[in-house]
Amino acid sequence: MVHDSSRITIIAGHYGSGKTEFAVNFAYSEVSLENKVTLVDLDIVNPYFCSREQELPLKNAGIEVIAPSPQCRLSDVPALPAEVAKIFSPESGKAILDVGGDGAGAKVLSRYMPQLTACGYDMWLVLNANRPQTAELEKALEYIDVIQTSSRLKVTGIVNNTHLCGFTSADDVKKGSQLAHEVSKATGLPLICSTAPKAIAQKLCREEFDEPIFEIDIHMKKPWE
Numbered sequence: 001m002v003h004d005s006s007r008i009t010i011i012a013g014h015y016g017s018g019k020t021e022f023a024v025n026f027a028y029s030e031v032s033l034e035n036k037v038t039l040v041d042l043d044i045v046n047p048y049f050c051s052r053e054q055e056l057p058l059k060n061a062g063i064e065v066i067a068p069s070p071q072c073r074l075s076d077v078p079a080l081p082a083e084v085a086k087i088f089s090p091e092s093g094k095a096i097l098d099v100g101g102d103g104a105g106a107k108v109l110s111r112y113m114p115q116l117t118a119c120g121y122d123m124w125l126v127l128n129a130n131r132p133q134t135a136e137l138e139k140a141l142e143y144i145d146v147i148q149t150s151s152r153l154k155v156t157g158i159v160n161n162t163h164l165c166g167f168t169s170a171d172d173v174k175k176g177s178q179l180a181h182e183v184s185k186a187t188g189l190p191l192i193c194s195t196a197p198k199a200i201a202q203k204l205c206r207e208e209f210d211e212p213i214f215e216i217d218i219h220m221k222k223p224w225e
Contacts, residue, residue, distance in 0.1 A: 001029055001032075001033075001212075001214070002026065002029060002192060002193045002212060002214045003029070003030070003033065004122050004124075004192075006120055006121055006122040007090070007093075007094060007095065007119065007120065007121075008087065008094075008095045008096075008097065008116060008119055008120070008121040008122070009026070009094075009095070009096050009097070009121070009122045009123075009124065010097045010099060010109065010116075010121055010122065010123040010124070010153070011023040011026065011096060011097065011098050011099065011123075011124055011126060011159075012099050012101075012106060012123060012124070012125050012126065012147050012151075012155070013101060013125060013126030013127065013128070013159075013161070014101050014102070014128070014131055014133050014134050014143060015101040015102070015131075015133075016128060016131045017101070017126045017127060017128040017131060017134070017161055018126060018128060018161040018163055018195075019098065019101065019126040019161070020043065020051050020098055020220055021161070021216065021218065021219065021220045022126050022159060022161050022195060022216065023039065023051055023096055023098040024039070024051050024054055024058070024098075024219050024220070025195075025214070025216040025217060025219070026096055027039045027051075027058065027063050027096050028058075028061060028063070028217075029214075030094050030096070031061055031062050031063050035093060035094045036092070036093025036094060037062070037063045037064070037093060037094045037095075037096065038063070038064040038065075038066060038087055038092060038093065038094070038095045038096070039051055039058060039063055039064070039065050039066070039095075039096050039098065040065075040066045040067075040081075040084055040087060040095060040096065040097045040098065041065065041066065041067035041068070041098050042080070042084075042097055042098060042099045042100070042105075042108050042109070043098050043099060043100050043101070043105060044068055044080070044100065044105075044108065051065070051067075051098045052065060052067035052068070053220070054219050054220070055067065057219070066081050066083045066084055066087070067081060068080070068081055080108065080111065084112070085115075088112075088115045088116075088118075088119050097109075099151075102146070103146045103147070103149070103150040104150070106146070106147045106150040106151040107150040107151065108151075109150075109151035109152070109153055110150065110151055110152045110153075113151070113152045113153060116153060117153075121153070121156075122156045122157060123147075123151070123153055123154065123155050123156050123157075124155075124156070124157045124158070124159050124192055125143075125144060125147065125155045125157070125158055125159065125189075126159045126161045127140060127158060127159065127160055127161065127162070127176065127179065127180055127183065128161055128162050128163060128176065129160075129162040129172075129175050129176040129178075129179040129180075130162055130163065130164055130172060130175075130176075135179075136179075137179065137182045137183060137186060140179065140183050141183065141186060141187070144183075144187065155187075155189060156189065156190075157189055157190050157191070157192040158180050158183055158184055158187075158189050158190070158191050158192060159180075159191075159192050159193055159194075159195065159214075160173070160176040160177050160179070160180035160191065160193070160194040160195065160211070161176070161194075161195045162175060162176025162177075162179075162194075163195075163197075168196075168197060168200055169200065170196075170200055170203045170204050173194055173195075173196045173200060173204060174204075174208070176194065177191075177194045177209055177211065180194065180211075181210070191210070191211045192211070192212075193211050193212045193213065193214040194209060194211055194212075194213055194214070195213075195214045195215075195216050196213055196214075196215060196216070197215070197216055197217070197218060198215045198216070198217065201213055201215045
């Protein structure tokens with residue numbers, strides 16, 4: 001299990017990194033600790049998978065979901081939910097923010113930079129070593145710079161979520177762990193965990209990893225699945 005002591009955790013990552021899958025699984029993990037949890041869907045610029053697609057099962061698990069209204073979801077002009085403001089109150093409990101996958105998506109966060117800085121936050125960058133945009137150290141470092149510049153916030157941790165959807169293997173997780181360690185060493189950022197679907201996690205030798213293995217369920221499905 002992975003836990004973040006900060007009250008607000010921002011989950012960022014490139015398209016195809018699996019950041020939304022991680023955000024949803026992390027929300028379930030946090031609520032299992034009997035925490036009050038809110039998942040905020042701020043992935044409103046050219047989203048592919050959206051955590052709001054899992055709104056009903058998340059709410060059934062006791063997780064509040066804040067997302068754009070149905071009327072705004074099909075709009076050409078992205079709209080931020082007014083309810084986001086309440087996560088900055090200490091009484092709101094744990095907040096997990098699922099943000100867009102590029103500089104334009106991360107720029108949404110800059111609107112809340114003063115409140116996030118005042119409250120304290122972590123921003124975890126989800127890396128998939130099988131995505132060409134972040135498959136090498138230099139590209140991953142460039143991406144971190146883009147996210148930090150756009151959001152006006154600092155990345156504070158790395159999550160290895162290397163996968164090939166239904167074709168993911170234990171070797172993919174190991175490859176991603178190696179890249180994530182390189183990024184961690186180059187930036188000084190901690191490697192929070194490596195993720196793996198439960199069936200893959202059972203095949204991993206935990207002693208080969210310095211970081212925790214976070215077992216995930218696959219909630220985000222393609223339309224034809």
